[in-house]
Amino acid sequence: MSLNILAVDDSRTMRDMLNLALGQAGFTTHLAEDGEHGLEVLTQLSPDAIITDINMPNLDGFGFIDAVRKQQKHRGIPILVLTTESAPELRARARKAGATGWIVKPFDPTKLVQAITKVAG
Amino acid sequence: MHETNELDRPADSELLSFWVNGQEYTIDVMFVRELRGWSKSTPLPHAPDFVHGVINLRGNILTVLDLACRLGLRPINATERNVIIVAEIQGKIVGLLVDRVSDIFSIPTNSQQALPDIGSGSGQRFVTAILTIEDRLIRVLDLKAIVNVDAANAA
Amino acid sequence: MSASIAEIRDSFFQECISHLEALQDGLSEIENGTENEETIHEVFRAVHSIKGGAAAFDIVTLVKLAHRFETALEAVRSKQAAPDKKAVKLFLRPCDLLGDLLRLAGTKNSEEPEGFRTCLSELDAYIQNNAESPVKSKSTENAASNAQDRESTSVGIQQAEPIFDIFFEPNSEIFPSGNEPLYVLKSLYELGHVTVTCDTAKIPCLSDLNPENSYLSWKAELLTTCDLAEVKEVFDFVEDLCVLNISERQQAHSHTRNLDLTSNRVTESDSNAEQQPAEPFQITQPDASGRQSSAKASVEKARFESRPPEEIAAPAAKPTVRVDLDRVDLLVNQIGELVINQAVLAQSIATTSLNTDASIFAALEDFSQLASDLQDSVMMIRAQPVKTLFQRMARVVRETSRTTQKDVRLLTEGESTEIDKTVIEGLFDPLTHIIRNAIDHGIECPAERSEYGKPEIGEIHLTARHKSGRVTIEISDDGRGINRSEILRKAKETGLVDQSAKLSISEVDNLLFLPGFSSSNSISNVSGRGVGLDIVRNSIAAMGGRIFVTTTEMKGTVFKIDLPLTLAVQDGLVVEVSHNTHVIPLSNIVETLILKNSDIHLFGSSTKMIKIREKFLPIIDLGAALGYRKRKSHFDGCNVLLIAQEESYFALIVDAIIEQRQVVIKALQNNIGACPGVSGATILGDGKIALILDPIDIVKTTAPQNRFRKEEYSLAG
Numbered sequence: 006m007s008l009n010i011l012a013v014d015d016s017r018t019m020r021d022m023l024n025l026a027l028g029q030a031g032f033t034t035h036l037a038e039d040g041e042h043g044l045e046v047l048t049q050l051s052p053d054a055i056i057t058d059i060n061m062p063n064l065d066g067f068g069f070i071d072a073v074r075k076q077q078k079h080r081g082i083p084i085l086v087l088t089t090e091s092a093p094e095l096r097a098r099a100r101k102a103g104a105t106g107w108i109v110k111p112f113d114p115t116k117l118v119q120a121i122t123k124v125a126g
Numbered sequence: 127m128h129e130t131n132e133l134d135r136p137a138d139s140e141l142l143s144f145w146v147n148g149q150e151y152t153i154d155v156m157f158v159r160e161l162r163g164w165s166k167s168t169p170l171p172h173a174p175d176f177v178h179g180v181i182n183l184r185g186n187i188l189t190v191l192d193l194a195c196r197l198g199l200r201p202i203n204a205t206e207r208n209v210i211i212v213a214e215i216q217g218k219i220v221g222l223l224v225d226r227v228s229d230i231f232s233i234p235t236n237s238q239q240a241l242p243d244i245g246s247g248s249g250q251r252f253v254t255a256i257l258t259i260e261d262r263l264i265r266v267l268d269l270k271a272i273v274n275v276d277a278a279n280a281a
Numbered sequence: 282m283s284a285s286i287a288e289i290r291d292s293f294f295q296e297c298i299s300h301l302e303a304l305q306d307g308l309s310e311i312e313n314g315t316e317n318e319e320t321i322h323e324v325f326r327a328v329h330s331i332k333g334g335a336a337a338f339d340i341v342t343l344v345k346l347a348h349r350f351e352t353a354l355e356a357v358r359s360k361q362a363a364p365d366k367k368a369v370k371l372f373l374r375p376c377d378l379l380g381d382l383l384r385l386a387g388t389k390n391s392e393e394p395e396g397f398r399t400c401l402s403e404l405d406a407y408i409q410n411n412a413e414s415p416v417k418s419k420s421t422e423n424a425a426s427n428a429q430d431r432e433s434t435s436v437g438i439q440q441a442e443p444i445f446d447i448f449f450e451p452n453s454e455i456f457p458s459g460n461e462p463l464y465v466l467k468s469l470y471e472l473g474h475v476t477v478t479c480d481t482a483k484i485p486c487l488s489d490l491n492p493e494n495s496y497l498s499w500k501a502e503l504l505t506t507c508d509l510a511e512v513k514e515v516f517d518f519v520e521d522l523c524v525l526n527i528s529e530r531q532q533a534h535s536h537t538r539n540l541d542l543t544s545n546r547v548t549e550s551d552s553n554a555e556q557q558p559a560e561p562f563q564i565t566q567p568d569a570s571g572r573q574s575s576a577k578a579s580v581e582k583a584r585f586e587s588r589p590p591e592e593i594a595a596p597a598a599k600p601t602v603r604v605d606l607d608r609v610d611l612l613v614n615q616i617g618e619l620v621i622n623q624a625v626l627a628q629s630i631a632t633t634s635l636n637t638d639a640s641i642f643a644a645l646e647d648f649s650q651l652a653s654d655l656q657d658s659v660m661m662i663r664a665q666p667v668k669t670l671f672q673r674m675a676r677v678v679r680e681t682s683r684t685t686q687k688d689v690r691l692l693t694e695g696e697s698t699e700i701d702k703t704v705i706e707g708l709f710d711p712l713t714h715i716i717r718n719a720i721d722h723g724i725e726c727p728a729e730r731s732e733y734g735k736p737e738i739g740e741i742h743l744t745a746r747h748k749s750g751r752v753t754i755e756i757s758d759d760g761r762g763i764n765r766s767e768i769l770r771k772a773k774e775t776g777l778v779d780q781s782a783k784l785s786i787s788e789v790d791n792l793l794f795l796p797g798f799s800s801s802n803s804i805s806n807v808s809g810r811g812v813g814l815d816i817v818r819n820s821i822a823a824m825g826g827r828i829f830v831t832t833t834e835m836k837g838t839v840f841k842i843d844l845p846l847t848l849a850v851q852d853g854l855v856v857e858v859s860h861n862t863h864v865i866p867l868s869n870i871v872e873t874l875i876l877k878n879s880d881i882h883l884f885g886s887s888t889k890m891i892k893i894r895e896k897f898l899p900i901i902d903l904g905a906a907l908g909y910r911k912r913k914s915h916f917d918g919c920n921v922l923l924i925a926q927e928e929s930y931f932a933l934i935v936d937a938i939i940e941q942r943q944v945v946i947k948a949l950q951n952n953i954g955a956c957p958g959v960s961g962a963t964i965l966g967d968g969k970i971a972l973i974l975d976p977i978d979i980v981k982t983t984a985p986q987n988r989f990r991k992e993e994y995s996l997a998g
Contacts, residue, residue: 018296021289038676062669083459105459106518123468168970170956171907182970187947187962
């Protein structure tokens with residue numbers, strides 16, 4: 006059974022790239038444009054993993070993760086953060102916010118899939 | 127229904143009673159935020175007649191309803207002796223202009239009598255029950271209906 | 282629905298254009314000497330992003346140039362080379378070439394543009410001159426590109442397969458983070474041959490077991506061609522949530538490297554390590570500071586969380602703090618009170634018989650200036666550019682065009698226009714509604730459009746701009762427009778308009794906002810509009826705004842929304858009408874004057890108008906319009922405010938003009954009963970409430986008998 010992945014990013018290019026890369030790897034992808042939209046999607050979907058950007062309008066990645074972790078239903082869901090930088094502070098912040106791991110942009114599709122298998126089997 | 131209530135020994139309701147146009151009414155004190163003496167209000171042009179006006183409640187604008195008028199009675203000719211009950215319901219804060227406040231008393235919740243069917247006079251739809259305490263006849267008001275103006279306008 | 286590669290490619294090129302802009306801006310800053318530390322990072326990131334995308338789309342020439350360019354820039358970024366004029370001159374060439382290449386790639390042409398080779402060799406020469414040691418240049422190049430990365434590391438990997446001994450003991454934080462040790466260990470199997478043993482000794486008895494805690498630890502032996510960094514990468518997400526030890530054994534040698542990841546320290550057990558240039562660890566972990574240093578020092582400094590600096594590519598955001606909106610609102614309110622308080626003070630000082638040159642007046646002047654500046658500053662905190670709103674509208678357009686199967690493009694203008702946050706939020710629903718309607722009913726299907734000679738792709742323009750202290754949002758489409766005679770027929774049929782009424786064009790258009798139209802289905806079938814526009818108008822009005830519509834058959838429809846910049850303060854004229862104090866927003870008022878009998882002209886038996894600068898304007902007596910008193914019969918000597926209404930004016934009679942001042946807008950709490958013509962209220966210096974009026978709404982909703990506006994049209998026209 007293919008894994009359901011929710012990808013949240015405000016950049017259209019990024020969403021499209023994620024959609025393509027995940028689709029080619031055999032995942033079922035669901036897309037959201039920002040944290041708020043992501044939460045909306047989560048009311049109707051329990052994905053196997055979430056990939057989210059940090060800098061987004063309306064509700065940013067940190068706020069989004071925080072909100073997801075507060076929901077009993079999605080408490081343990083693996084969440085990967087898409088980040089353009091891998092500064093330790095940023096990772097620490099992502100971790101503190103409840104992120105499972107991170108993917109550095111621009112991502113290599115293979116790495117992306119590896120990261121997902123590392124957290125969602 | 128009644129029996130269950132007896133067994134549960136429900137907490138008493140605390141009610142605030144007041145006079146409007148020679149009749150005594152009451153609402154649950156739970157809704158009452160404060161009581162204020164009447165002060166000159168600013169009229170709202172083209173508002174429904176039961177809207178007495180707006181007053182400055184510590185920097186906020188409070189709409190005051192003329193309760194008599196709302197109940198279909200003669201409008202109150204307000205003076206310093208009148209009282210404004212500041213009530214909060216469903217997140218709305220509203221002032222109710224009444225003649226005077228009379229009493230705060232407790233009664234068991236289940237002792238309210240259902241309203242006898244006495245037709246549908248304009249004020250009747252706001253009265254949910256009638257209490258008799260000593261010799262007084264006190265009407266229990268449905269605050270929600272009073273504040274809910276849209277429904278009133280539709281009626 | 283997934284976008285095709287071609288579509289992604291298109292949007293990549295669009296993004297590249299903005300990267301190119303940032304690159305050019307940055308270079309000219311350096312050229313002018315106005316750059317700072319961040320400028321160089323920005324320039325670098327721009328090139329880096331272009332390269333990243335180009336690699337994904339396999340645009341070889343672009344990658345080649347961008348990679349060289351990036352390496353050259355790295356020399357400047359790492360302060361090995363100065364960002365001098367000469368460097369900028371050199372960098373402007375690849376910058377232009379990148380533009381050329383992007384254009385070429387856009388046409389799917391992979392040839393090399395003119396000067397490509399020369400530019401490459403110039404960059405190479407620059408890199409050579411500025412790279413002090415081969416090790417540095419290698420590590421820079423290595424880290425610069427994913428593709429290159431793999432190539433050069435594979436060179437460095439030793440042929441003999443090393444064995445890694447791994448000890449992995451997750452702590453209890455691992456599960457809340459969403460990580461699963463099982464999957465992490467499974468990933469090890471991808472690297473090579475693994476033997477894993479699990480230590481269950483720490484599992485407590487069932488009664489003491491907390492299912493959310495981790496009690497297991499694992500030992501793994503991994504035989505792989507991968508290097509230490511790659512092995513370590515498997516534990517990337519969990520390294521701070523566990524005790525992790527990875528040690529490397531060379532099958533035949535005694536060379537071991539011990540990594541104690543929990544303390545982020547690297548210990549060397551082989552002092553000869555630095556002499557082995559092919560040691561994978563050194564290559565993949567360049568010194569984070571980017572400076573050249575001894576291999577030993579670089580190893581000491583290396584942190585496993587730190588990536589090569591090339592990857593730090595976040596946009597240069599100004600430092601910000603996130604503040605609870607409630608706190609901002611509290612501040613806004615308190616400053617509002619301060620402004621009121623200042624007014625009270627001014628008022629009471631004015632009533633004392635102080636000498637006008639008393640120093641207190643100067644101090645008071647300063648105080649009022651300060652209060653007003655403070656108010657402006659706090660308002661700015663709440664202001665936001667409309668960009669986010671527009672971006673959300675782009676999504677609405679995409680989704681609606683998909684469901685209606687029409688090709689529609691959204692063009693926006695004025696994205697940086699700032700409005701109060703609450704106003705922005707309040708605009709979301711109305712704009713969504715208008716845009717959906719425009720696509721669903723306004724814009725024709727592609728076949729129909731080409732039949733009419735219109736381009737197949739429909740267009741919706743969304744613009745925002747500031748205009749005399751207010752904001753105007755315009756939504757226009759190039760669809761079929763609305764059949765005006767049909768609207769009028771319908772309005773007459775449903776009794777919204779008198780059968781004999783003659784309406785101006787704009788009056789007909791604006792009938793669409795009448796509530797009666799919302800429930801009428803046939804109009805939306807015939808003309809395509811009218812569903813729920815009254816709701817749109819109401820929500821705009823609730824924010825103190827107004828909405829107008831103009832439609833041209835076959836050409837499209839334009840909605841214009843006029844809004845206050847902020848919902849918190851307003852400049853207004855305090856006036857008195859029948860002993861009631863009111864505030865009229867200054868933005869409505871064109872001028873004030875005092876009427877003379879000679880200005881007044883009689884039309885028909887009773888309609889009075891005033892003549893100002895050769896134009897006849899209708900007269901509205903505010904006292905009568907608000908129901909305070911009967912209409913005045915004499916206007917001689919009356920105070921009049923000229924109010925702008927769409928493209929015309931009318932004269933509003935008031936009893937007295939008191940003062941002009943800034944007022945703090947307070948919402949009419951819970952708005953019991955509709956109050957037409959009243960947009961809010963404010964508390965004056967004496968604590969009394971003054972209603973803030975919307976004169977245009979007063980004319981529209983409270984004085985329907987003032988139908989003489991039609992005469993004005995015929996006279997003015």
